Amino acid sequence: MNDSATNETQAGTDAAGDEKVKLLSRGVKVFYGDKQALFDVDLDINENEVTALIGPSGCGKSTYLRSLNRMNDTIDICRVEGDIILDGDNIYDKAVDVVHLRARVGMVFQKPNPFPKSIYDNVAYGPRIHGIATGKEELDGIVQTALEKAGLWTEVKDRLDAPGTGLSGGQQQRLCIARAVAVSPEVILMDEPCSALDPIATAKIEELIDELRENFTIVIVTHSMQQAARVSQKTAFFHLGYLVEVDETEKMFTNPSDERTQGYITGRFG
Amino acid sequence: MTDATTMNAVSGSGLRKSHSGDIVKASLKRRYAAEKRFRAYGIAAILFALSMLAILFSTIIGKAVPALTQTMIQLEITLYPQDIDPDGTRDPDVLSTANYRKLIRQAMFDLFPDVTSRRDKRQLYDMISPGAVFTIRDQVLKDPSLIGQRMTFQMPMSDDIDQLNKGAIRADLPESERRVNDKQIAWFKRLESRGIVETVFNTTFFTAGDSREPELAGIWGAAVGSFFTMMVTLLIAFPIGVLSAVYLEEFAPVNRWTQAIEVNINNLAAVPSIVFGLLGLAVFINFFGMPRSAPVVGGLVLALMTLPTIIIAARSALKSVPPSIREAAFGLGASHLQVITHHVLPLAMPGILTGTIIGMAQALGETAPLLMIGMVAFIVDIPGGPLDPSTVLPVQIFIWADSPERAFVERTSAAICVLLSFLVIMNVGAVLLRKRFERKW
């Protein structure tokens, strides 16, 4: 079921040798109360790559994604078993502080959710709470860089004091990406970031994801096969809580080894 | 799929004489008529409610207006030193206990030399308010050099004469059916014709505490009492209510205990207010020995009563904060407390404030529990702090409404107006506060 990744639990290199594994999952099970939503997921996420998670609705993509930065902790009935290892440290270890973890593993949500504050304050919020910037100028710099990275700077540089909720949907989503980027995380998780956007805004964000790959490791959930094919290097197919198959994106879409993957990709179910 | 096809088949084979468009058209009239009727009912209901409100306000305000004025007499009085300060010490103690009553009586008798019998003399003097002596006393105390001079004092007339002047006591009724007798009416006419009777704005009503004499009674003592009580209520109920709501909504695990607490908070909101008064009496006064009739106890009791309202309102306000905002903040690595203080509470604040003001408005109008803890006592002095004995506006209304004097009727209405304006001020404050917090983005 799993691909050829190593079994080393330390952040190692895989067989190809040139990619470093950033996030390693072994035997991840997630329960909502008595109901099990994920079964023994083993998945390696490489550094500076985009990993796409695909699968039919309700198969557990979001659940898996949210277990990567422990967002599941905010759901009372949710329980996670197994190991998720970020750069050699188990993130579910007692010694790991979620606040620190989430500063390292940022998240962009399905629906754009800017704070009801100014554009500037939206982006500056993360750096502020983590005390990343030492002064106003440094903070200004961080905000500008983040907005530039999110491809939003030229559009909003004259109205940083305007409310973030006043932007268009696509701009709001890029603002949310800027907000996540401003904390300088190592990994950015995106849960269907384009599902509320029109094709043009989607194209912009896809472009952006490709650029962000240089500095960040990205995990993206998507319902669009084309999007997965366009932006990702690696694709993982989930089905009914199981990770069915994971491989190079190109190979997944041309020559999947599992017939369920084949069926899903060609649109026979989903 | 199959269902739809069968249905099509049925309607296709069956009664399709006219297109369904015609059927819809025929029913449209009926539907619009129904809608129109519904609207008419709604408007009628609103008009009914509004007219009731208008009647209420017009009667209360109409009754309250006479309380704004007071009949006064301009009396020339000689401040004989032998009556006020026979030894010439100018000692304030002596000055304040001097027999000013005698001076006023003398001045009245001088005006009516024809009144000789003891009984008539008493009735003549009764036309002046017993509070008139304080008018003179206060001026003498302020400036003792006045002693020995003859000067004019403006003094309140008694409540009955005041009512006569305002037309509330009718001279054309038989003598036995009114509180002012024929002689007094004649004397009053004579005073009027001398031009020494005047009707002035009733400042006493807005500056004095309670009194047995309507013309000396004021609302200020109760207003200050209400203010202190509300302050205590707010200072206790708001923080406790908000903290409880935040804990229950954000931190408390869902288990049998928290469910029991939730049910009981809802029950508490439905407990009759007088029960809180009995609780206050038993716990705060009898057990903790706190002072009777004090705003601090009243405030505590009302805080208990207001707490459930605030908790319920605050919880629903917290609940209505969009989860996406929480997720966004959590996703950036904000701690739970940061999520609450930076995002959830500010967004919930308008709702919390509305709930608080509603609770406070209820508390402001509450009478029954305060009767239990002795705030119904007759208190003349203006309270200087939350520990001083005092009464509150609704209780003052209750006391006056219960008094036999005719002049208290108008004062009751005036006090109701004062209470209502307090409520209006609070509601305006709530709206303003809400506007301030409710940034429209």
Ligand SMILES: Nc1ncnc2c1ncn2[C@@H]1O[C@H](COP(=O)(O)OP(=O)(O)OP(=O)(O)O)[C@@H](O)[C@H]1O
């Ligand atoms: N908060 C929750 N409480 C209980 N069950 C949940 C919760 N969230 C998700 N689940 C269940 O877990 C399973 C996986 O859900 P998940 O949201 O991960 O699916 P998904 O793959 O993201 O679907 P979609 O593509 O529709 O977003 C589903 O069966 C869902 O009902």
Ligand SMILES: [Mg+2]
């Ligand atoms: Mg999902």
